[in-house]
Amino acid sequence: MGEAARKLVTETVAVNDEMKKFGMKDKFGYLFGDFGNDFFFILVSSFLMVYYTDIFHISAVTVGILFLVARIWDAIADVSWGRFIDTRKAGKNGKYKPWIFRMSIPLVISGVLMFVHIPGMSNGFYIAYAFVTYILWGTLYSTVNIPYGSMASVISGDPVERTALSSWRTLGAQFAGLIVSVVGPMIMFVNNKADANHFLLGAIIFGILAISCYMACYKLSVERMVMDEAAKPKVNFGRTVKGLMKNKPLLWILIASLIFMICFMLIGAVNVYLFKDYFGNAKALSMVGLLQSVAIFIGMPMVKPLVAKFGKKELASAGVLLAVIVYGLLYFLPNLTSIQFIGILTIAMFGYGLFNLVIWAFVTDVIDYHEYLTGLREDGTVYSIYSFARKVGQAVAGGVGGAAISAVGYNPTLQVQTQTTLHGIHTLGTLVPAITLFVVFLIVTFLYPLNKQRTEQLTIDLREKRKGN
Template sequence: MNSKYAKASFLDVFKYSFGGLGSNLAFILTMSYLTFFYTDIFGIDSMVVAGLMLIARLIDAFTDPLMGMIGDHTRSKLGKYRPWIIIGAPLLGVLVFMLFTAPELSPNMKIVYVYAVYITYSLASTIVNIPYHSLTPVISKDPYQRTVIVSWKQGMGTVAQFVITIMALPLVELFGGGKQGWAMYGVLIGVVTTVSFWICAWGGKKYDVVDMDVPQQSFSLKDDLKLIFGNKPMVMLMIAFGTDVLANASYSAANMYYFKYVLNRMDLVPKVASAILFAGIITLPILPVLAKWLGKKRLYWLGSLFSIIPLAVMWFRPTAPVMVLMSMMAAFGFISRIPANLGWAMLPECVDYAEWKYGARGDGLISSSLTFMNKLGMAFGGAMVSFALAKVGFVPNVAQTDAVNNMIVFLRFGMPVLGYVASLISMYFYEITNEKYSQIRSELDLRNMQKEAAI
């Protein structure tokens, strides 16, 4: 079946994959360090941080699908989606720097500053990331190559994970430590993010093409939203993916607290991050093969299931010897990359399902639903960590009570377990199997042939 579909060139796929670097640099940086930076460096109360994360996501509930619809209905010589990436990338880069800048302000003005910067950052991320993800089904119609493209994107995401989780703290110290170190690191990440997205837009140039002679389709909010909420596989994927992100966001937001207050071993942060990272790299080249063999639905379900095991071990033995910690986190890094990567590979299937059922694709709108769940899971994960720690009496930079340490352990290991259990339930109802997708593609191909014959 795959030989029937046109494929993108390797060079264009490689250039497009740089979007995975730009997207994940900002995403992993904010998920891993922003809560810690705001409480321990900038001096913001953890309850304020929790409220900020939730309010920003409420705004995203409107702006993400809006950006998806805007992208789908954009008509320009640069294409539908590329103009937004090109214009939005430098804005996003500047805001990444501002997120990790701690100006000398009064306590009230600090709150005003973080609200203004974080919400604006979230909007800039929407402008860039939704068009970026929308390009995947545009670049290639081949089902197998789409999985390969996602593997390349996530491979670049692994580079971002290295730069953030392993290199962040050493580079912050190299740049002077404290507020100065974080600000300089923010400059570096902002510049690399901008350039990465520009390279990504370059890779999509040949494929994101608008025929300016074809009349513009009429806009209908009801018809557009139907592509998501009338699309059962998309709804199930949104829930499963969102709860997986929630699991990882809680895990990441509590990470620094775990090493600093529970283990008193900040030196282990880059070492454990290295184990997770390099174990995850192994997943990338074998993911397309496993997806073709087992089917994406089954592989996603198994990946979520087995991600629970190493988390559960550490939940019950949080102060286990270093070798146990390293081995469990390496196992988690390998297994958890499967559902994390597969969600994006399954997204084009849901786009095709919408076209098959309703006669309209909505690449941008449907992509926006997954990016929204990505940010929603990240925000709720970070907000829950801030909220829960405040409730049990967390005070920065002092020895913590047993109640606080127990909460940190639960947030880092127990909460992710619950997130993966929720994704298992949702993915059970995802109905696009390999056989179902073959049927969908065959019927879409027949329709297209009939349209061409009628012209």
């Protein structure tokens, strides 16, 4: 380990003693970051496909191609931006926070533009407009999300405090999800149909709320882990790649996260059609959003004691397995009412919610493991690699989602879909998540190596290496 690792010290950019201590202010600040992110992320993942198919009248296959192309581009943008951030020097407000401040307003403006519908234009115009605005939004999302995600590892060096940040980040996402999923359908659907003007109104409202949250994140968060720039080693891409390839915890969490994101995004896209067409009740999506947030609120206070007793890996595995069992059960119960379906679904949401509550703490662990292997503290690069995997998962889910909806015979011009199509939508919303999440369970349980004991030992070993070199 080089001189830079020895210079990695916990200090604050603030001058008063109160700000030097990690506490509720940091937790709320980090919560607001994903609160802001997910106003549009959830809006896009849950409702953009139906906006494109039902308002722009773009075919589901074309939408799937758009999502695939855009997410692959976003994945490249994530890694490029992560490397760029790692070459920047920390300023008086930190290394990562200033980028949230600078880029959040352009990001929100691009988000609103996605939901602008100009009547009477050609199909080619709508396709081109969708491609340009969606790819622009995704690119700008990287410029905010990569600094935000990287910031967790410099707010605190303590594993327990980082787990807390992961939980609070997920809570922020759930608050946004609660608002978008509950209020969104009430605003955007009129008589069970997507309405262009109401979609735009929803985008503007969520955009204003997103900006407010980003500013709160900027004001409340403190970056404590400061690298001595004079002693910082030169960027060595070959050394970085070699370290990444040896980082087995990173490789397996990348694969698990990629598959999980495919499943999560597919669920979000399919649920709109499941409730709108299979159950004939688009407004019921509000209840799904509400209960999903309730499940997270119930799980959040349980995470810290459960992680302390069993470990992050162990808790995540158990949560995913619970979701697998519930989705499998729902597949074999096709005649449930929407309310009965949602009641059982809530248990699955609680299960994979536990996974979401700790996943960001996994990322800080693999960042530490990268430093242990290479002596390089490259938070932005490692986080961007993780974000790359999630974007690839979103790309695949977008492509597969559009193709799957089309393959089961969905026709937006029909008032009522055929029985074959409805059965296909039900299968996409139940059996497919069960199978996909089971693969995630197998990876986390049997292949991801950092269990509770090894994570605790990593913290000790890394501390000793910093002292001894």
